Amino acid sequence: MKEQLENIRQEALAKVSEAADLKELQDIKVTYLGKKGSLTSVLRGMGNLSKEERPVVGEIANNVREAITKEIDEKTDALEQAALEEKLENEALDVTLPGRPVQVGGAHLLTSIIEEIEDLFIGMGYEVREGPEVETDYFNFEALNLPKGHPARDMQDTFYITNELLLRTHTSPVQARTMQHYGGTQPVRMICPGKVYRRDTDDATHSHQFTQIEGLYVDKNVRMSDLKGTLDNFAKSMFGDDREIRLRPSFFPFTEPSVEMDISCKVCKGDGCSVCKHSGWIEILGGGMVHPNVLEMAGYDSEEYTGFAFGMGPERIAMLKYGIDDIRHFYTNDKRFITQYHHAKGGTL
């Protein structure tokens, strides 16, 4: 019987090792280990054995069963693994084919710039205010120290609707409106972005519609050095810590003293290059200390309150930052232009 068992073992193991697929293995399993299998039938004959022989043969038989089972299991795993590998091999893709495009939207470049500036000043405790695009002559001009007949009105050619109503030529009327809102008694800290309009023929550097963003800070004891410090903070946050600013005297009817602010050229760091027209500086914004007439007209006592204001053009900032050479790009909305600025951060200025 021992011999029989040994034969079964050898025969079965030989078959297992030759088996080529899972079905064969299953057949082998049934042939040797199944209810009608050869090992089972040998074991059935165990009843004829003596008491002493039984456990010995039983142990051998178990060993044989375990050996065959183990071999079959291992072979099964190997075949399954091979089958899986073959299957995956067949599933291989050409990873160099293009992916399914995801449609990416984005903000208009001017919006990105305006929101960046808004967020900067919100961080400094400013609120964002907006005003009407159709303004009264009073708020657009008179409240800003530009009475009728003032020569500086020539600086801004205006689209009039009636004698008293016009398209605002700057965002400055929001200054007057905000101060009026706070009634001459509370401090004002605000930034106001918006569209403005001038009688210009559209060309590479002029647009009859463009945007401005300006800021106003009114309180007791506000100094001109506060304007300089605030603008320096702004410039460093917006354009980089390594940038310097310089203020130059200028003229606006609604500020006195008035300033223009330059920022050191990123490219040449102040040495002069073609980007900054060899001056080392790039003009960014205008501002100044709020003119006492403007404060008084809005109800603030100019002996007690002082303030500063500043304003800039997002188009100009964008044009400098990205080297854009035609202001009309902002308004024609050529897809090949606007999709360049899905996420307009960074860039140099």
Place this chain on the structure above:
Amino acid sequence: MLVSLNWLKNYVDISSNTPEDLAEKISKAGIEVDGIAYIAAESSGVVVGHVESCEQHPNADKLNLCQVDVGNEQLQIICGAPNVRQGQKVAVAKPGAVLPNNFKIKKVKLRGVESNGMICSLQELGIDEKYVPKDIAEGIFVFPDDVTVGESVEPLLNLNDAVLEFDLTPNRADALSMLGVAYETAAILDQEVHLPSETVHPGGGKTGDYVSVKVEAPELNPYYGAFIARDVEIKPSPMWMRNALMAAGIRPINNVVDITNYVLLEYGQPLHAFDYDRFGSDQVVTRRAEQNEKMTTLDGEQRTLSNENLVITNGKEPVALAGVMGGLHTEVNENTTTVLLEAAYFAPFAVRTTVKDTGLRSDSSTRFEKSVDPNRVERAGLRACHLLEKYAGATILADPVSFDELDRSETTVVIETDEINNRLGTAITTEDIGLILNRLQFLFEQDNDRFVVKVPTRRGDITIFEDMLEEVARIYGYDHLPYTLPKGSSQAGGLTKKQQLKREVKNYLQSTGLMETITYSLTDDAVINKLISPELRKKSPNPVQLSMPMSEDHQYLRLSILPELLKTLAYNRARKQTNIQYFELGNVFVTDETTLSTQPDEQLRLAGALTGLWVHHPWQQEKKQVDFYLIKGIIEGLFDLLNIPISFEQTKLPDMHPGRCATVSSGNRVIGFLGQVHPSLEKTMDINETYVFDIDMEAVLHGYTNTTGYKPIPKYPSVARDIAFIVDEEVNAGDLQETITAAGSPLVQDVQIFDVYKGENLPDGKKSIAYSLLYQDPEKTLKDDEVEQSYQKIVDTVNKKFNAYVRS
């Protein structure tokens, strides 16, 4: 204003500065220097030569063969200029000389004869053609006799000059004169100002014997001075004056005209020279023009005047438009021997009115409009007389005649050291403030820290403390201001609810793949009434129109963002960009008035325009065109995000596809529309099939609240069931869904359409709509019979209401 540095040198020492340094200093002190022009930076090796002989070229009719002495040698030069003559002193570019545009002079042979250099015209030396005097524009330049043979022509012709181009702000009218620039430069450089001579030697009788002055409108003309110069010899002005004028951008004409122009630039005071003999009388009368009075100005144009215009007359008829332009018949010409010189103060508003009425703007009017220095009017007249004596051989008559009610008083402004420092954030000493005032040449009385400043009348822009504050600050230097931050109490900044909503909406639309645009608010006649949302059209029957538009394309304020947005689609389509998905947030301008008396209501709207392919992935054959359900999905998603329930209703709108358009409503209120643009409008606007939406964001803002609270996540399993109904084709999917939702309440939590089918296997006029139902009980696990009961109720209800039956 063009500032010749060689000219400026006469009044202030600028020798320690390069033109670039000076430009930088002036810019930093407040007058922006836009550029520096060098008259002829590139020329060298050009000297004065004496034409010893001049003969015709043996082989060329139009060429001259000249022997020219250039000091250390004699050069044979062939010259083609018609005006070259023996005995002239001329500008000779010797071999090796370099002229502008890198033109190198070499020895050459012309028609077989050697030529060793070139005799030059002013243009060839780098002077701009338009400033070259007309009489010498056609040939070489000839020097007066008093120049030395062999000396360099550079200083003689002012070729070494640098000209600063000032970009003046309207307040700095003082810098419209060389003297004003001299004061400014002197203050910046801490130098003295040397004033020019105004000395005259009167003789030959009294002015009053020749002319009288009568002013009838002193409010427009508070000062009028008349000077008489007799025995005037009209000839070219001296070379230095011509050089100065050309550098300043004025073409020299003759000595008298040049002198008035020179003094205009020097003093900032316009003068006018009349030919006395042709003046037509011996009296000057200035008055308001009569209504519709006519006069012919210097340019030959006949002008019709009004009562607002001031005219200079001879007592009978106008001879000049005050401060703007002279008359044709009294102009100085080559036969003039006696000059009547006018030096006057014309009120700025009077001149501004005349400029506006006539469209004439000149160097004179520009200065009068901004007000000239009252203390310089008469002196400018004297300065011109001084020059007429010297360069026109004139005899100046004694005791000039004038009308004089001019206010020449100085404004006083009080400043105190503390106040200056408190406003600037500085620590400037009282002593330094005094020094700054001295540099500005402002007189003052000082009492400890208090200065009473007498502001010179040349600085009419300074009237209040803040103006003086700026003067002190800019001479002190804005660079020296410290960097500080305001000391006031801090407050929280932030966005308003509307600004937050705008950002949220923009972020959402960008995340769906749309690009934001900004288009023009002003639009044209053809599209202004197109694509206006129905609720808005009622409120605003008339668009707001500009009173004087610049172009027809931009004359109405928009009532809808869509027309200009569709134009951008057409613009892109013309450039082969046909897959466009754009949106814009912006104001429209609403009014119920026909003629605007108050500001229109500016309402924020959201518009979108989508066309072309939405999904495009060719190699896997994925291609989806933009369609109605895409834009509807975008809008549904938006309102879902904002947590505002909306409904859609089929509608017909002008300009929209009659079968593919819906209004969007919140509650009972229409807040916008969406759909396909009418194919005929698509055709007119040159766009492809386009889907649009237009939503009233003011209404959205009204219903917009931030999310509050929390809805628990269900703990018990849900059960899904599908159901398909066969209904008449006319039945709306929306109505059916509403009924299912109502009938399934409260266990049915979600109803989704997953199939709509028409055609084979269905009777004619029928369609099948299939829904997935999601059952959920928040309190317990659902039992099968509960689901079954609810399911049956839905089937029965729908069956009754729509005559629908379940498709098996």
